[in-house]
Amino acid sequence: MTKPKIVILGAGYGGIITSKRLEKLLKDGEADITLINKHDYHYITTQLHKIGVGTAADRQFAISIPDLVDSNKTRFIKGAVSTVDIQNQLVHLDGGDTIEYDYLVTALGFEVETFGIPGIKENALAIRSFRSSKAIYHHITKQLNLYKEDQDPSRLTFVVAGGGFTGIEMLGELAEGLPNLCRQHNIPFEKVKIIAVEAAQSVIPFFPKQSIKYATETLEKFNVELMTSKKILECTPEKLLLESDLEIPARTIIWSCGVKANSIVEKFGLPLEKGKIPVDSYLRVKNITNVFSVGDCSLFMKDEKSYLPPTAQVALQQAPVCAQNIVSTLRGNELKVFEYHHKGSVASIGNFAAVGLVGRFRLSGLFGAFMKQVIEARYLFNLGGPALILKQHFRIDRDPV
Numbered sequence: 001m002t003k004p005k006i007v008i009l010g011a012g013y014g015g016i017i018t019s020k021r022l023e024k025l026l027k028d029g030e031a032d033i034t035l036i037n038k039h040d041y042h043y044i045t046t047q048l049h050k051i052g053v054g055t056a057a058d059r060q061f062a063i064s065i066p067d068l069v070d071s072n073k074t075r076f077i078k079g080a081v082s083t084v085d086i087q088n089q090l091v092h093l094d095g096g097d098t099i100e101y102d103y104l105v106t107a108l109g110f111e112v113e114t115f116g117i118p119g120i121k122e123n124a125l126a127i128r129s130f131r132s133s134k135a136i137y138h139h140i141t142k143q144l145n146l147y148k149e150d151q152d153p154s155r156l157t158f159v160v161a162g163g164g165f166t167g168i169e170m171l172g173e174l175a176e177g178l179p180n181l182c183r184q185h186n187i188p189f190e191k192v193k194i195i196a197v198e199a200a201q202s203v204i205p206f207f208p209k210q211s212i213k214y215a216t217e218t219l220e221k222f223n224v225e226l227m228t229s230k231k232i233l234e235c236t237p238e239k240l241l242l243e244s245d246l247e248i249p250a251r252t253i254i255w256s257c258g259v260k261a262n263s264i265v266e267k268f269g270l271p272l273e274k275g276k277i278p279v280d281s282y283l284r285v286k287n288i289t290n291v292f293s294v295g296d297c298s299l300f301m302k303d304e305k306s307y308l309p310p311t312a313q314v315a316l317q318q319a320p321v322c323a324q325n326i327v328s329t330l331r332g333n334e335l336k337v338f339e340y341h342h343k344g345s346v347a348s349i350g351n352f353a354a355v356g357l358v359g360r361f362r363l364s365g366l367f368g369a370f371m372k373q374v375i376e377a378r379y380l381f382n383l384g385g386p387a388l389i390l391k392q393h394f395r396i397d398r399d400p401v
């Protein structure tokens with residue numbers, strides 16, 4: 001009898017943890033697992049801002065997928081999914097390869113939402129993937145080099161559009177990392193401007209007042225100019241245009257104003273809601289019992305009106321339940337209902353400050369920064385045990401990109 005084929009699309013948080021949990025749950029020979037990802041490394045998305053400013057080595061946040069999976073249990077394919085044929089249970093890859101499945105997990109993550117604002121897609125930089133973050137770093141260093149030739153101050157103006165969690169993490173990183181980059185390029189850091197543009201009245205507007213105050217004061221201490229209550233109208237290669245005829249001459253605009261599901265899911269012929277794949281309480285695509293979906297590309301309703309946000313925390317909690325429900329389906333057992341437990345959120349502002357909420361407790365300062373490190377280390381520990389933590393932080397070898 002042929003073994004059932006389980007195919008997982010995407011090796012981000014949701015995909016890699018689903019495959020690792022399946023490796024544990026499945027008995028020898030019970031099913032084949034195939035994991036497909038665009039690149040042969042898994043990256044720590046929650047730390048991409050560090051890659052963007054060059055404050056961390058690439059190897060710290062990009063981990064070889066073949067090193068993470070058990071090659072006796074999981075077949076890893078480096079390939080880009082082009083589409084899925086749900087009716088014939090086939091995954092098509094760029095280049096023409098086709099993979100059959102009996103059970104499918106879509107975990108293809110997010111892409112940047114530009115809200116149709118002119119010029120953002122073409123001229124702003126996105127913190128979306130390891131590569132796009134690396135592109136930010138190369139762009140910044142290019143501007144520093146060009147400044148030495150033309151002394152154009154717009155090359156030393158770095159704008160982060162969006163003052164949410166990712167935005168303040170990027171601002172903190174720029175404030176901490178740019179002095180060093182300027183030193184390396186013989187440019188006086190005093191000439192650098194770091195600007196935050198936010199449409200709401202403050203940064204992290206969804207947080208308690210005290211957290212907003214702390215984040216605002218910390219960014220101001222870093223000399224970040226906060227332009228709040230300002231809507232962005234257009235982005236060109238040389239400037240950002242805002243409401244009320246305001247303009248910011250700048251050649252580095254880092255866009256951090258929101259995400260949406262990876263638009264590739266639109267090609268799968270699945271029913272979509274808000275551009276995402278709606279799933280039932282077992283994480284199965286509605287009315288399709290052999291297709292599951294986790295993470296940012298899926299839509300899980302918390303109740304009748306609201307749905308879970310696109311966060312690593314959600315993807316990481318969904319993945320083990322998804323794996324368990326695939327195994328239960330194979331064995332004809334009862335499926336588990338997915339229940340989300342929010343454990344809190346912490347955003348770093350550079351290496352020594354952070355702001356967050358864990359339960360009813362507000363975190364800030366050095367303790368918050370420490371907690372952020374603990375959260376990251378815990379993820380690496382779950383992924384590959386203590387050996388992975390040591391390897392990521394002390395290994396010296398080639399960078400993945």
Ligand code: FAD
Pocket residue numbers: 009010011012013014015036037038039042043045046047048049079080081082107108109110127128166169262264294295296297310311312313314315346347
């Ligand atoms: P992803 O982790 O995005 O994984 C998707 C995978 O699919 C990737 O490996 C990608 O390469 C692959 N892929 C995409 N398209 C294809 C294709 N066509 N073919 C093959 N493979 C493909 N969340 C938190 O909970 N806490 C935080 O502190 C936090 N901080 C963040 C900071 C930043 C800078 C950013 C950008 C996000 C942050 N998030 C945070 C959100 C979090 O990173 C996402 O919610 C999470 O990555 C979603 O996991 P996922 O598995 O759905 O998708």
